[in-house]
Amino acid sequence: MSSSQLDGTDDPVVIVGMALEAPGGIETADDYWSLLSERREALGHFPADRDWSIRELLDGSRRDGFKRIHDLGGFLSSGALFDPAFFGISPREAVAMDPQQRIALRIAWRTLENSGINPDDLAGHDVGCYVGASGLEYGPQLAEFSHHSGHLITGTSLGVISGRIAYTLDLAGPALTVDTSCSSALAAFHVAVQALRSGDCDMALAGGVCVMGSPGYFVEFSKQHALSDDGHCRPYSASASGTIWAEGAGMFLLQRRSRAVSDGRHILAEVRATAVNQDGRTTGLTAPSGHAQTRLFQKAIRSAGVRPEEVGMIEGHGTGTRLGDRTELRSLAQTYGSSAPGTGAVLGSVKSNVGHAQAAAGALGLAKVLIAADRGAVPASLHTDHASREINWEEQGLRLATELTPWPAVNGQRIAAVSAFGMSGTNAHAIVAMPDDEVA
Structure with missing residues (x-):
């Protein structure tokens, strides 16, 4: 095999589908472009439907050794929304599932539809699933006896985020959840590209998801004095003073170019x-x-x-x-x-x-x-x-x-x-x- 065949230059990996969810109710490419091109900021107050002690959180950050936490972040309005029956999941199990599993499953389905594929048609095929994600303290501890016991071991497992997609869609390729902290999604994308080039799979879903189960990262970065002074993120600005945490999800469908052309896919980009x-x-x-x-x-x-x-x-x-x-x-x-x-x-x-x-x-x-x-x-x-x-x-x-x-x-x-x-x-x-x- 020639070096060009090994590195994929003869038949490069291409992106043929995409779906996303971002703060501000963004769920389509057009909505996302409107947000970006109109110079809008999609930050909002801390969510009131997650049992977070918001007043205690804000007041606690005023103590010595911490930096003030502002009541601002980039939160998904769709974070609590999910149709379990559509995916054949019981309501009790759905509640025990980390929202990151729910959103990753939903966005995987939408990515395939965006590619012109009926997700049901992929059953048994060598389709890989690579999702960047991190554990963010969703739900009760496994050792707690609760109404959700029995479902928590899968509901809060990082590995099941990708595995849930593969199981639900009956995909036969590799399924990996990649956690490298804030580079997880792009690292998962890299692994997916390499998998296609090496023949581990014929097609791959790749992306990342983040939904905060607790405001813990705000507290940690408050202690590290790495939060923004005013709750706004100012990348590459002289007035940059720290970050502001947010949520979101994005996923892409990858194929080799020859297969994409044969299937009549619209190619969004070549990797x-x-x-x-x-x-x-x-x-x-x-x-x-x-x-x-x-x-x-x-x-x-x-x-x-x-x-x-x-x-x-x-x-x-x-x-x-x-x-x-x-x-x-x-x-x-x-x-x-x-x-x-x-x-x-x-x-x-x-x-x-x-x-x-x-x-x-x-x-x-x-x-x-x-x-x-x-x-x-x-x-x-x-x-x-x-x-x-x-x-x-x-x-x-x-x-x-x-x-x-x-x-x-x-x-x-x-x-x-x-x-x-x-x-x-x-x-x-x-x-x-x-x-x-x-x-x-």
Whole structure:
């Protein structure tokens, strides 16, 4: 077998379907684009239907050693909604299921429908399922005797998030839940791409999901002084002061190009490269490594077979924390910086609109890229009146997305990079090329 056959360049992996759910009631690509292009922020007050002690949470963050928690976050309005009968699940079992299982199952179904596939037709086929997710304290402890005992062991298992999809749809390919913290979705996407290239499956669902069962992450980041000063996420801004937590889900259907063409699928994007690596030992377990990120970005560029200046859009991780943004900006500038001022890639982060969706962050970022390419424009990141001073933007060639920016096709395609990293130390990066339908 030739090297080109091994790395997939003869028959690349392509994206043929997509579905998403984001804060603000976003459930379609059109809704998502409206949110992004109209420069709206989809943050809201803490949900009142989850038995969270909100007043205690807000008051508790005022004690010594903590940073104030604001009553703002990016929460899914659909987080508690689910039709168990549609999927053949009893109401008692449905309540015992982590909402992440419910939403992942629902969004997998919608992704297949978006691809023109009747999910029932996949029974017994080698379809893989790769979902990025993290455990977020849903429901009672397993040791508690409750009405839901007997269903909790599957209802709260991370592994069952992907397994539930495979079981319900009777899929015979691999089913893996990937937890690398905030890079989980993009890491799962990477594993799915590799699985298709190696022949582990003929088709793959890949993405990520996040629904918070408790406000615990707000408390932890309050103690670490890594929450935003005012409850708004300001990626790559000089006024960035911390992140704001959110929820979301995004999923994609992947195939080899030859199979997609044979099946008559509409190709949304070609996956030019994916890569993951690890920070190793840094100044702290959760501290990012600029060296590791630079190595990863440059490895992905080489694997993609593109020049850095061909990348027109970068959807960064962009947590809005000073350390995270500084590290990422310097690494991106080293890799994607253009020698011609004003011509480099346009950089932004959807976290400015919806907050930090944790394990689903990379999925929402990739969905933004696909939709932006379809519209031929890069939407502005919010709260970027004054760009971060950590890099010299003009000299280092990146452009911050401060307004809706036209994104013309070059040689019949638009190329973008998507990045994610997590407190696990795992960095993930993807480079995708979207065909211009008017040219194709």
